[in-house]
Amino acid sequence: MRFSSMLLAPVCRAFGVVGAAVALVTGVLTTVSVIMRAGWSQPIAGDVEMTQMGMAFAISMCLPYCQLQRANIIVDFFTQASSSRTRHALDAMGNLSLVLLYGLLAWRTSVGALSVYEAGETTMIISLPMWWAYACLAPGLALAGWVALVQGLSGWTMPFQEVQA
DSSP states (O other): OHHHHHHHHHHHHHHHHHHHHHHHHHHHHHHHHHHHHHHHSOOOTTHHHHHHHHHHHHHHHHHHHHHHTTOSOOOOTTTTTSOHHHHHHHHHHHHHHHHHHHHHHHHHHHHHHHHHHHHTOBOTTTOOBHHHHHHHHHHHHHHHHHHHHHHHHHHHHHHHHHHHO
């Protein structure tokens, strides 16, 4: 488990950097398109399509790093007075629940990509293949699921190790 944890950090960081770069490019694309629309009544064709695809990809690529940093929203109002052991167990259960969620999302986006590919669907304005958008989501979701699994399993054993110590 230790090796897996050491390998995850640089991979998650690389995914996050790619996601941030795509978000930046998407922001620049949107800005340029708005300026062109306002100044010359000539926006970039397909800017909305590219923005939708780019931001979906960027978010999915940043999810693993977010999961690695434990940057998810945690509502701890009811557990503040709980013992450390209870909080660790609840966090582990939450992470293992996220494994199921990320796994389901990765699987369904992969299936969706194959379905859209077979149907030959494209975007309306610039005819980008729609399967690209679906296929690009799966790696980030799968990696986020792997991170949640590692965190869930390590968090699950931690409370029991504290009791024995």
